[in-house]
Amino acid sequence: MSRTRLEVFSDAVFAVAITLLALNLAVAGPGHGPLLRQVGDHWPAFVAYLISFATIGLIWVNHHALIGNLAVVDRTLALLNLVLLLFVVLIPVDTATVAEYLALGGQDARVAVILYATAFLGMGLSFAGIFEWTLRPGRLQQPVPERARWKARLRFGTASIMYLAAIAAAFFSPPVALAIIGVVPVYYIFERNLAVGSPADAPQQ
Amino acid sequence: MSRTRLEVFSDAVFAVAITLLALNLAVAGPGHGPLLRQVGDHWPAFVAYLISFATIGLIWVNHHALIGNLAVVDRTLALLNLVLLLFVVLIPVDTATVAEYLALGGQDARVAVILYATAFLGMGLSFAGIFEWTLRPGRLQQPVPERARWKARLRFGTASIMYLAAIAAAFFSPPVALAIIGVVPVYYIFERNLAVGSPADAPQQ
Amino acid sequence: MSRTRLEVFSDAVFAVAITLLALNLAVAGPGHGPLLRQVGDHWPAFVAYLISFATIGLIWVNHHALIGNLAVVDRTLALLNLVLLLFVVLIPVDTATVAEYLALGGQDARVAVILYATAFLGMGLSFAGIFEWTLRPGRLQQPVPERARWKARLRFGTASIMYLAAIAAAFFSPPVALAIIGVVPVYYIFERNLAVGSPADAPQQ
Amino acid sequence: MSRTRLEVFSDAVFAVAITLLALNLAVAGPGHGPLLRQVGDHWPAFVAYLISFATIGLIWVNHHALIGNLAVVDRTLALLNLVLLLFVVLIPVDTATVAEYLALGGQDARVAVILYATAFLGMGLSFAGIFEWTLRPGRLQQPVPERARWKARLRFGTASIMYLAAIAAAFFSPPVALAIIGVVPVYYIFERNLAVGSPADAPQQ
Numbered sequence: 001m002s003r004t005r006l007e008v009f010s011d012a013v014f015a016v017a018i019t020l021l022a023l024n025l026a027v028a029g030p031g032h033g034p035l036l037r038q039v040g041d042h043w044p045a046f047v048a049y050l051i052s053f054a055t056i057g058l059i060w061v062n063h064h065a066l067i068g069n070l071a072v073v074d075r076t077l078a079l080l081n082l083v084l085l086l087f088v089v090l091i092p093v094d095t096a097t098v099a100e101y102l103a104l105g106g107q108d109a110r111v112a113v114i115l116y117a118t119a120f121l122g123m124g125l126s127f128a129g130i131f132e133w134t135l136r137p138g139r140l141q142q143p144v145p146e147r148a149r150w151k152a153r154l155r156f157g158t159a160s161i162m163y164l165a166a167i168a169a170a171f172f173s174p175p176v177a178l179a180i181i182g183v184v185p186v187y188y189i190f191e192r193n194l195a196v197g198s199p200a201d202a203p204q205q
Numbered sequence: 206m207s208r209t210r211l212e213v214f215s216d217a218v219f220a221v222a223i224t225l226l227a228l229n230l231a232v233a234g235p236g237h238g239p240l241l242r243q244v245g246d247h248w249p250a251f252v253a254y255l256i257s258f259a260t261i262g263l264i265w266v267n268h269h270a271l272i273g274n275l276a277v278v279d280r281t282l283a284l285l286n287l288v289l290l291l292f293v294v295l296i297p298v299d300t301a302t303v304a305e306y307l308a309l310g311g312q313d314a315r316v317a318v319i320l321y322a323t324a325f326l327g328m329g330l331s332f333a334g335i336f337e338w339t340l341r342p343g344r345l346q347q348p349v350p351e352r353a354r355w356k357a358r359l360r361f362g363t364a365s366i367m368y369l370a371a372i373a374a375a376f377f378s379p380p381v382a383l384a385i386i387g388v389v390p391v392y393y394i395f396e397r398n399l400a401v402g403s404p405a406d407a408p409q410q
Numbered sequence: 411m412s413r414t415r416l417e418v419f420s421d422a423v424f425a426v427a428i429t430l431l432a433l434n435l436a437v438a439g440p441g442h443g444p445l446l447r448q449v450g451d452h453w454p455a456f457v458a459y460l461i462s463f464a465t466i467g468l469i470w471v472n473h474h475a476l477i478g479n480l481a482v483v484d485r486t487l488a489l490l491n492l493v494l495l496l497f498v499v500l501i502p503v504d505t506a507t508v509a510e511y512l513a514l515g516g517q518d519a520r521v522a523v524i525l526y527a528t529a530f531l532g533m534g535l536s537f538a539g540i541f542e543w544t545l546r547p548g549r550l551q552q553p554v555p556e557r558a559r560w561k562a563r564l565r566f567g568t569a570s571i572m573y574l575a576a577i578a579a580a581f582f583s584p585p586v587a588l589a590i591i592g593v594v595p596v597y598y599i600f601e602r603n604l605a606v607g608s609p610a611d612a613p614q615q
Numbered sequence: 616m617s618r619t620r621l622e623v624f625s626d627a628v629f630a631v632a633i634t635l636l637a638l639n640l641a642v643a644g645p646g647h648g649p650l651l652r653q654v655g656d657h658w659p660a661f662v663a664y665l666i667s668f669a670t671i672g673l674i675w676v677n678h679h680a681l682i683g684n685l686a687v688v689d690r691t692l693a694l695l696n697l698v699l700l701l702f703v704v705l706i707p708v709d710t711a712t713v714a715e716y717l718a719l720g721g722q723d724a725r726v727a728v729i730l731y732a733t734a735f736l737g738m739g740l741s742f743a744g745i746f747e748w749t750l751r752p753g754r755l756q757q758p759v760p761e762r763a764r765w766k767a768r769l770r771f772g773t774a775s776i777m778y779l780a781a782i783a784a785a786f787f788s789p790p791v792a793l794a795i796i797g798v799v800p801v802y803y804i805f806e807r808n809l810a811v812g813s814p815a816d817a818p819q820q
Contacts, residue, residue, distance in 0.1 A: 001266075001269060001270065001273065002269075002273055005212055005216060005269050005273070007620055007623070008212070008213055008216045008217075008623055009216040009219065009220055009265060011620060011623045011624040011627055012216055012217045012219075012220030012221070012422070012425075012623075012627045013220045013223060013224055014624065014627075015220075015422075015624055015627030015628045015630075015631055016220055016221050016224040016225075016426075016627070016631050017224055018628060018700070018704060019628055019631040019632055019635065019704050019707075020224065020228070020631075021704065022704040022705050022707065022708050023635075023707070023708060025705070025708045026708050026711060026712070027712060029715050030715055030716065030719060030723075034722065034723060034726075035712070035716055035722075035723040035726045035727060036722065036723075036726045039726070039730070050701075053697075053701055053704070054697075057694075057697040057700075057701075060624060060697075061616075061690065061693050061694070061697075064616060064617075064620050064693075065616065068616065068617055068620070075266065078266050078269075079262075079266070079394065082258075082259075082262040082265075082266075085223070085262075086255075086258055086262075089223060089224050089226065089227040089258070090227050090230070092224075092227065092228070093227050093228060093230045093231050096231060097231070097232060097240070100234050100235055101235065101240055104235060107239065107240075107241070108235075108239060108240040108241075111239075111240045111241045111244070112240060115244070189694065206471075206474060206475065206478065207474075207478055210417055210421060210474050210478070213417070213418055213421045213422075214421040214424065214425055214470060217421055217422045217424075217425030217426070217627070217630075218425045218428060218429055220425075220627075221425055221426050221429040221430075221631075222429055225429065225433075280471065283471050283474075284467075284471075284599065287463075287464075287467040287470075287471075290428070290467075291463055291467075294428060294429050294431065294432040294463070295432050295435070297429075297432065297433070298432050298433060298435045298436050301436060302436070302437060302445070305439050305440055306440065306445055309440060312444065312445075312446070313440075313444060313445040313446075316444075316445045316446045316449070317445060320449070411676075411679060411680065411683065412679075412683055415622055415626060415679050415683070418622070418623055418626045418627075419626040419629065419630055419675060422626055422627045422629075422630030422631070423630045423633060423634055425630075426630055426631050426634040426635075427634055430634065430638070485676060488676050488679075489672075489676075489804065492668075492669075492672040492676075495633070495672075496668055496672075499633060499634050499636065499637040499668070500637050500640070502634075502637065502638070503637050503638060503640045503641050506641060507641070507642060507650070510644050510645055511645065511650055514645060517649065517650075517651070518645075518649060518650040518651075521649075521650045521651045521654070522650060525654070
């Protein structure tokens with residue numbers, strides 16, 4: 001099994017998912033009131049679009065770094081990667097659901113945000129699973145040293161912990177839950193040393 | 206004709222098909238009852254999504270292994286591959302149809318499951334056709350030895366036989382037919398030596 | 411400008427277009443009569459799907475062969491290729507229009523088939539334009555000899571002539587026009603020596 | 616981080632966005648008047664399709680030239696590239712909005728054209744940001760000489776200035792604003808030396 005083909009397939013899935021996100025921004029069209037008001041009422045869709053785009057974008061950056069450092073690719077990795085993509089592919093639909101229900105509040109907003117956070121949690125846990133797979137001897141071109149592993153796990157795990165926190169927060173306040181989900185990509189953008197497990201990146205930064 | 210381009214094109218088709226699958230999970234939206242109940246009523250869509258995702262994912266893994274072992278690529282192979290993709294591309298629509306009709310039962314559920322199984326059967330038979338093409342001398346980097354061929358055919362053929370069984374079962378019980386279709390990817394996940402015709406994989410497993 | 415990136419981009423466009431084709435096959439869903447009858451009434455969509463899939467598939471095979479033989483790629487070629495893709499991208503929508511209007515007959519069926527044939531004609535003429543571009547010295551790894559050029563032009567041009575014939579035929583009988591459009595890919599499948607301009611293919615056939 | 620994967624991912628996003636554009640051309644279907652009149656009334660959709668296709672196509676050509684000349688790829692570039700793609704992905708939806716509202720005139724047409732121009736402006740500014748990033752020593756295989764930088768900035772910046780002009784013009788005349796947006800790709804097609812920052816292109820032109 002070749003690394004290149006795993007990357008091409010994954011990139012195509014990431015790309016289609018990220019492009020479908022924007023379809024949620026379409027307004028209802030003529031006959032549904034002034035366009036400016038339709039766009040204004042659509043703010044939850046814009047917020048959800050930005051959060052989903054940033055999160056998928058950063059997962060892509062991290063996926064890139066992790067896979068680019070692999071020494072071998074086997075069926076188990078291909079299956080783990082499919083599980084990751086299973087959740088990536090859910091994001092556009094869950095983004096649409098949050099966009100439709102957030103402003104309505106109540107139980108429905110809560111359910112929508114929990115579905116959304118759950119898809120991201122699945123993505124985070126699958127990614128952690130792929131990371132664990134890479135720790136076995138001989139699987140990375142530049143292995144993660146023993147003492148750096150827990151630090152790396154913590155880094156990758158932070159996202160999953162925040163998604164769990166978002167699910168808990170959703171029971172009290174769906175907007176706060178959404179804010180927690182939105183903080184995750186911001187955190188990773190400023191966490192410059194994120195790409196542990198990817199020393200191949202290092203000399204270029 | 207280059208192997209790479211056949212792979213890039215096929216991977217893009219697999220990726221788009223697998224991403225479109227999730228669009229079937231969209232709920233009707235505000236004004237159609239509580240979201241939680243809408244999601245709950247949507248269970249056939251989730252089941253069909255999982256089955257289709259797993260099946261396309263595994264076809265991708267097998268396609269990957271088979272094509273990666275090719276020594277030559279010609280027009281005939283490109284055409285056989287197009288026939289395979291013709292069926293792959295039908296999966297999202299047939300998944301949506303099963304999701305809509307399964308819970309309704311009766312004749313419509315039967316027809317929906319048969320359409321769904323037929324698309325998978327077409328995929329299985331096309332894949333078998335590609336496999337047969339690879340058996341002619343000089344076409345694989347590491348040819349399948351004569352004595353291993355029937356075993357390999359049986360492995361690849363198992364899926365097609367199960368899809369035929371699902372079509373037969375649909376006349377009595379559409380849910381049983383769906384269960385048979387769902388067992389196929391599970392079978393292939395646990396059948397570790399599946400990748401016959403792909404010795405390139407072997408040293409990495 | 412690299413050949414690889416031109417190929418990856420074009421392949422992705424072909425792949426998305428070919429996958430979107432199948433979305434036209436979706437039935438109206440529960441509440442619109444027995445599923446079997448809905449599927450039966452959908453026959454023009456199936457016919458149009460098969461024709462469009464086969465035609466885009468064969469354009470992809472030919473594109474592959476022609477681009478794979480290029481020695482240089484410049485901005486002019488990139489622009490010609492964009493014109494080709496401009497028409498490829500129209501096929502899913504025009505396929506849907508034909509599928510919806512063909513069975514209705516009359517003026518609407520005529521207009522639908524003419525739009526459909528026009529998109530294919532645009533594809534054929536753009537492809538011919540790319541072929542002409544390749545004839546200038548130094549542009550192909552294995553140039554087409556002077557005496558073989560008109561033969562090759564005739565081969566590539568046959569499709570465009572048939573699409574013109576389909577447009578003319580549409581004024582009398584839209585189904586006959588559709589049949590002419592459907593014959594094109596069949597002709598190219600059996601025309602084994604199609605891949606003129608692609609000697610790279612030759613030793614593998 | 617590898618240049619190839621950045622290209623494959625970006626190409627896939629460009630390809631999906633460019634293919635989704637054409638979905639806006641779908642007519643309402645049977646029961647909405649003669650097809651010929653439906654197509655005729657759809658002219659703003661065709662105009663918007665052509666403008667969006669040409670603009671995304673040319674951004675792809677320029678992206679190709681700029682990225683192909685990179686000596687290094689780091690996380691900052693990957694993030695800048697994601698910002699560019701964030702705007703690319705908005706084009707299909709904004710194209711649909713312009714197509715629906717332009718012919719209606721008034722405040723809605725104005726808002727639609729401004730949204731459309733804003734997405735292109737975001738694309739132009741992101742591209743300028745990527746270009747600035749490439750100017751630091753060691754980032755390009757063939758660096759842009761000091762004296763050529765302002766000229767290159769002016770070239771890349773022309774598009775952004777025109778999009779600002781289109782936003783201003785939209786307050787007086789949405790069709791004029793659309794015409795300004797449509798002139799941009801035409802300008803770049805005839806500006807043969809556009810590909811500054813891409814000497815790799817030069818010998819092939």
